[in-house]
Amino acid sequence: MKLFLDTADVAVIKDMLPTGMVDGVTTNPSLIAKSGRNIAEVIAEICALVEGPISAEAVATDFETMVKEGDKLAAIAPNVVVKLPLTWDGLRATRTFADKGIRTNVTLCFSTAQALLAAKAGATFVSPFVGRLDDHGANGIELLEDIRVLYDVHGFETQILAASLRHPGHVSAAAIAGADAATLPADTFKALVKHPLTDKGLDAFLADWGKTGQSIL
Ligand code: E4P
Incomplete structure (x- = not known):
């Protein structure tokens, strides 16, 4: 499963890139607003930093303007x-974009019916919003599982990009559910590596090593 950073903050991306785990970046209008930067400038900077797919969102609600914005x-x-x-x-x-070979990420997906339409429209990615669905009293991970079945049964190639993930449990559940990619904020990304028994074990190993007086180098 690919891991994307869900941010428009270039400093955050630069901080996470050395992990070698950042396969792409997603942004949305709220994240661009939070960055306080011009969308074209910040997307260009992110694209130069990260080789993988970088999602940039159109904000128009009518087809014609959406296509103009998407082209830009x-x-x-x-x-x-x-x-x-x-x-x-x-x-x-x-x-329209699929027909001209431009990749798309269909966002704000909350149902299997919506995911079916995204695939039929030729979306490269569909973004089911797991955390927002959980907040709404539904089960976001079940939605991922159902979309996986739907896409596999019908042979759709649209990739499932699990979004609105709030904690490491969401990320591992998305992977088990068969999501092709997951996008997560930096805090959640960093938390993936943490386990109290790893910290405790490392502390014990280092304490014992210190008693030997040895050096490997
Ligand atoms: C990414 O594509 C989404 O815009 C993002 O994951 C939404 O996350 P949120 O529900 O935490 O705002």
Whole structure:
């Protein structure tokens, strides 16, 4: 499963890149607003830093303007993926971009019916929002499982990009459910490596090693 960073903060991306685990980046209008930067500038900078897919979201709600915005975003760099909302206009724009070979990420997916439409529209990625669905009293991981079955049964190639992940448990459950990729904020990304028994074990090993007086180098 690919791991994407869910941020428009270049400093955060630079901090995480040396891990070798950042396969791409997703942004949304809220994250761009939080960065306080011009969308074209920040997306160009992120695309130059990270080779993998970088999602940049159109903000228009009508088909014609969405396509104009998507064209402009896609022209920033070859690794831009145009992010579009799961609406009829967004799906129509998804088909337009698919037909001209531009990759898309259909976002704000909350049901299997919506995921079916995204795949039929030719989306490269579909983003089911796990955490927001859990907040709503539903089960976001079950949605991922159901979409996996749906796509496998019908042979759809759209990749499932688990989004709105709030903690490491969400990430591992998304992987087990068969998500192709997961996007997570830096805090959750960093928390993936943590386990109290790892810390405790390392402390004990180092304490015992200190008693030997040896040095490996
Ligand atoms: C990514 O594509 C989504 O915009 C993001 O994961 C949403 O996360 P949130 O529900 O924590 O805002």
